[in-house]
Amino acid sequence: MPTHARSATLLSALRPQNQDRLYDFYRDLRTADELYFDHHVNAWVATGHAVVSSTAGDPRFSSVRYPDIEAVSEELRPLARVxxxxxxxxxxxDHARLRTLLSRAFTPRAVAALRERVSDAVDLIISRVALTGRTDIVADLARPLPLAVICDLLGVPEEDRGMLSAWSDPVAAAIGDSRLGPEESRAASDSMEHMLTYLRQLLSREDGPPAPHTLRALLATGAQNPDQDFNELLANCALLLIAGHETTTHFIGNATLALLEHPEAASQLRDRPELIPAAIEELLRYDSPVQLMLRRARHDLNLAGRSLTAGQTVLLVCGAANRDPAAFSDPDVLDFDRPPGGHVAFGYGPHFCLGAALARLEGAIVLEALLTRLPEGRLAGPPPRWQRSLNFRGLESLEIAFTPA
Ligand code: HEM
Incomplete structure (x- = not known):
């Protein structure tokens, strides 16, 4: 194994100076060794596209994150159980059973039916900020929009949404950084408990039948099934809430930043809006909101010529795989004419993102609105800062200025 890989650690990605040059850092890791054992995180780290995509769908690996709950710190244990x-x-x-239960709410057809609602929500936000000449895209658009969409699907009243978002953040932070202190771990566990208590009341409420085939209806049907464990249903409802908005928030922020940094790509899209679906895929590849997936070897096995022992963890760095020159020519170039397919921003295999169609829809509507209604947008304010997380890549804020409407 090359020396560099032995001394390198994925944790260095958390250093602020590396967050700005994350993909250079990944390139160094991948060039040294695309699969190496990182002693600092006590896991194998995979950065090559072939090994990341094949492992994500490989039945020799498990997705169970906490195989031994008792080994988890006391503060984090309640969250780990959920x-x-x-x-x-x-x-x-279990995975197939749960996925089958919820997937009907996320079929392309079900998602297409949300187009008007998402467009209206984007319109409202853009109309408000267009008058001001300045906006923080993260605070004004990227955070509230996906939250509103997933809360609509769950039937969460508007006045409760801020509260849910506040509970979601500490949980996302705990998923993103496995070295949390006791206080942050406790805050994440408490937040999850609050969220579950809220969702339990929400799903038990009888305020009129939900529209058939909607997520709320599927959850209501699941809740009435005597064979369905209600707590399991709540845990997955929380997953949809957290996965459904944190990731899409990051996507909108990252995609907007990429377009601001590549004005020629933005004007290409303005001239040829039919490229928007391809642009969505390329922007997801270029700066992926989810950077890591976790898998665990079910038994002793061989992976890309390395011997793994049962129980060992492999961290699949999708962000690095998506910049692998073996899979994408000129991977550091943002190119909307790139041949389609191949990125792993939504994962790969049986756990492929359930909300991919919804995320694509939200992304496309946002891009179109930004390009047509704030065409003069330019970076303003302090340089954008990245959130501290290994799992997720997203901006704290993204200030832009433009001529007021
Ligand atoms: C751009 C936005 C999004 C990105 C980049 C993203 C990314 C991902 C990735 C990489 C995975 C696979 C994780 C793994 O295999 O370990 C995943 C799974 C999942 N995502 Fe997304 N996601 C996004 C939006 C959404 C939305 C909007 C929802 C729901 C409304 C959602 C719900 C889920 C669920 C439920 C899973 C688990 C699927 C399973 O285990 O079968 N995601 N997502």
């Missing part, structure tokens, strides 16, 4: 019941961290047959 996460363990979510489909994202489950294997067959």
């Amino acid at each position: 996460l363990s019941r979510q489909m994202l961290y489950s294997d067959a047959p």
Whole structure:
């Protein structure tokens, strides 16, 4: 194994100076060794596209995040118990059962039916900020929009949404950084508990039948099924809430920044809006909102010529895989004419993102609105700062200025 890989650690990605040059950092890791054991995180780290995509769908690996709950710190344990019941961290047959239960709410057809609602929400936000000449895209658009969409699907009243978002953040932070102190761990566990208490009341409420085939209806049907464990349903409802908005928030922020930094790409899209679906995929590849997936070896096995022992963790760095020159020519170039397919921003295999169609829809509507209604937008304010997380890549804020309407 090359020396560089032995001394390198993925944790260095958390250093502020590396967050700004994250993809150079990944390139160094990948060039040294695309699969190496990182002693600092006590896990194998995979940065090559072939190994990341094949491992994500490889049945020799498990997605169970906490195989031994008792080994988790006392503060984090309540959160770990809930996460363990979510489909994202489950294997067959539980995984397939949960995914089948909820997937009908996310079919392309079900998602297409949300187009008007998403467009109206984007319109309202852009009309408000267009008058001002300045906006923080993260605070004004990227955070509230996906939250509003997923809360609509769950039937969460508007006045409660801020509260849910405040509970979601500490949980996302705990997922993003496994070295949290006791206070942050306790805050994440408490937040999850508050969220579950809220969702329990929400799903038990009888305020008129929900529209058929909606997410709320599927959850209501699941809740009435005597064979369905209500707590398991709540845990997955929390997953949808958190996965459904944190990631899409980051996507909108990252995509907007990429377009501001590549004005020629933005004007290409303005001239050829039919490129927007391809642009969405390329922007997801270029700066992926989810950077890491986790898998665990079910038994001793061989992966890309390395011997892994049962129980060992492999961190699949999608952000690095998406910049692998073996899979994408000129991977550091943002190119909307690139041949389609191949990125792993939504994962790969049985856990492929359930909300991908919804995220694509939200992204496309936002891009179109920004390009047509704030065409003069330019970076303003302090240089954008990245949130501290290994799992997620997203901006704290993104100030832009433009000529007021
Ligand atoms: C741009 C936005 C998004 C990105 C980049 C993203 C990314 C991902 C990735 C990489 C995975 C796979 C994780 C793994 O295999 O370990 C995943 C799974 C998942 N995502 Fe997304 N996601 C996004 C938006 C959404 C939305 C809007 C929803 C729901 C409304 C959602 C719900 C889920 C769920 C439920 C899973 C677990 C699926 C399973 O275990 O079968 N995601 N997502």
